[in-house]
Amino acid sequence: MITVNYLAAAALMCLGMYTVLSRRNLIKIVMGLSLMESSTYLLLVSLAYRGGSTAPVLLDPPNGVTMQQLASGNVADPVLQNFCLTAIVIGVAATAVFLAAVVRLAQHRRSLDSDTDREVRG
């Protein structure tokens, strides 16, 4: 069943890439990059999930469960969740930098259209 999450993450990544490639509004392009970041979060947390697992927040093992059994599959994988946390924090900083560049460019060129910005063409 978790495959649905993987497929949704792939679809979200494709949506973001389509936005980046097809739209000419610079803010829309940054929104597409945000969509691609969101798909990464979804993929990482879905990878961390194991069937019937709970959150990896443990004071004591539940009744009748040893620590060994816990480590082998009753909680979600905290390592991948921490990757996701790092990606969230870096993602918002990167988006802020993109938006600052877009605002500066738009105030200078008086246009948000990437097609008229000859200087930023590849």
Next chain:
Amino acid sequence: MAGLWALDCLVLAGILACGVLVVRLKNLNGATMALSGIGTLMTLMFVLLGAPDDAHAEVVVGAITLPVLFLLAIGKTRTDVRDVGDLGEVATGLTIAVFAVLSMRHDWAPDEADPVAQPDRYQDRGQEGQSQNRDCPDRRRP
């Protein structure tokens, strides 16, 4: 367990619908709100998948901070600013340099800082302030 997967599929459908809205909407503010909806639904998905710490970070960042950043950027691109040279970096650098020179020349001793005791000193600073305005004209005028 079946209820959890039903909710999972529901939230995924909502996320994809919001993603399509982000792509299709012409209105930038509306697209920003759809992005905020993605953040909110992603929070719910993280709670379902057993990641409450990620849900906490995502509800702060994805549902609040990111839309605020986008709305600020949209607002700032619509304001009309005065164009000063090539991206304005030269004028800004000149202003910073003038302020640095002024603050180095100023003596910060507390007993001399009385405008009644030394009125001529403050007059001098006023003239210097006017002279540094000459470097970048009209920057302080509306």
